[in-house]
Amino acid sequence: MTIWQFDENMIEMLKDIVGKRFLSVETDDSMEGQSYCVARLNFEGTSILLKNEEEEIAMFENEDVPYEEAAKFSCIISDIAHPFVPGLDGVGIKKFDVDEIVMSVEIVSDTIKCVEQGINIIIDMALIVKTENHAYIFSKSHVWFDEVIYVNIDKNIDDICPLFSDLSLWNDDGKLSVSIERSIRTIKKYFKGKK
Numbered sequence: 001m002t003i004w005q006f007d008e009n010m011i012e013m014l015k016d017i018v019g020k021r022f023l024s025v026e027t028d029d030s031m032e033g034q035s036y037c038v039a040r041l042n043f044e045g046t047s048i049l050l051k052n053e054e055e056e057i058a059m060f061e062n063e064d065v066p067y068e069e070a071a072k073f074s075c076i077i078s079d080i081a082h083p084f085v086p087g088l089d090g091v092g093i094k095k096f097d098v099d100e101i102v103m104s105v106e107i108v109s110d111t112i113k114c115v116e117q118g119i120n121i122i123i124d125m126a127l128i129v130k131t132e133n134h135a136y137i138f139s140k141s142h143v144w145f146d147e148v149i150y151v152n153i154d155k156n157i158d159d160i161c162p163l164f165s166d167l168s169l170w171n172d173d174g175k176l177s178v179s180i181e182r183s184i185r186t187i188k189k190y191f192k193g194k195k
Contacts, residue, residue: 001120001121001122002057002058002120002121002122003121003122004057004070004072004073004121004122004123004124005073005107005109005122005123005124006073006074006075006107006124006127007074010074010075011107011187013048013075013076013077014048014075014105014107014127014187014188015105015187015188016046017041017043017046017048017102017105017129018102018103018104018105018188018189018190019101019102019190020043020044020045020046020101020102021043021044021099021100021101021102022041022042022043022098022099022100022101022102022129022131022136023042023043023044023097023098023099024042024095024096024097024098024099025039025040025041025042025095025096025098025136025151026039026040026042026084026093026094026095027039027040027086027093027094027095027149027151028086028087028088028091028092028093028094029091029092029093029094030086030088030091033150033151033152034148034149034150034151035086035087035148035149035151036086036087036088036091036147036148036149037051037052037053037087037088037147037148037149038050038051038052038053038084038085038086038087038149039138039149039151040078040084041129041138042080043102046077046080047077047078047079047080048075048076048077048078049075049076049077049078050073050074050075050127050138050149051073051074051075051076052071052072052073052140052147052148052149053071053072053074053087053147054069054070054071054072054145054147055069055070055072056068056069057069057070057072068144068145069145070144070145071140071144071145071146071147072123072124073124073127073140087147098131098134098136100131100132100133100134101131101132101190102129102130102131102190103130103131103132103189103190104130104186104188104189104190105127105128105129105130105186105187105188106127106128106130106184106185106186106187107124107126107127107128107184107185107187108124108125108126108127108128108139108157108161108182108183108184109122109123109124109125109182109183109184109185110122110123110125110161110163110180110181110182111123111180111181111182111183112170112178112179112180113178113179113180114170114171114176114177114178114179115177116176116177117176119170119178123144125139125140125142125157125161125182126138126139126140126157126160126161127139128157128184134153134154135153135154135155136151136152136153137150137151137152137153137155137157137160138150138151139152139157139160139161140161141161142161142162142165142169143169144169157182157184158182163180163182167180
């Protein structure tokens with residue numbers, strides 16, 4: 001199986017924001033509701049740079065060259081004292097305030113299988129930060145090389161990233177037998193008095 005997911009250190013980083021105040025989100029201003037390659041999530045005491053960047057990733061196990069450039073989610077701690085740097089040159093920065101307590105963090109993953117092509121991939125498709133008032137969804141496209149981070153509030157993940165779009169991309173116009181399963185896992189919840 002090929003894993004295109006947040007690693008264990010990143011999961012721990014994301015768990016640490018539960019119970020903290022979600023202060024703001026910074027993106028580039030090139031398109032409404034989108035940011036190319038990077039977005040910064042600012043919390044009380046920490047900032048996280050969310051990335052959706054291309055890297056060489058195994059895709060088709062049965063081919064001589066099984067690697068493709070594909071966009072994969074990752075995150076690192078970012079220094080709030082330094083300005084946010086967008087992934088595109090010549091664009092401005094957009095910041096929107098949140099100012100709400102993080103109640104839980106969820107990760108949406110799709111598992112794509114096609115036995116005849118040797119495809120068995122699990123991809124983290126979205127990060128959902130739920131506060132007491134809203135669900136902030138940072139998602140990627142079903143197109144594997146798309147490096148855009150899509151930012152939505154209080155939407156259904158299946159409307160943002162519909163599985164039929166994944167299926168039509170992977171099944172080669174119906175020529176291949178592909179199955180896709182979606183899972184949403186809560187990595188941590190906030191309980192008053194406990195983080």
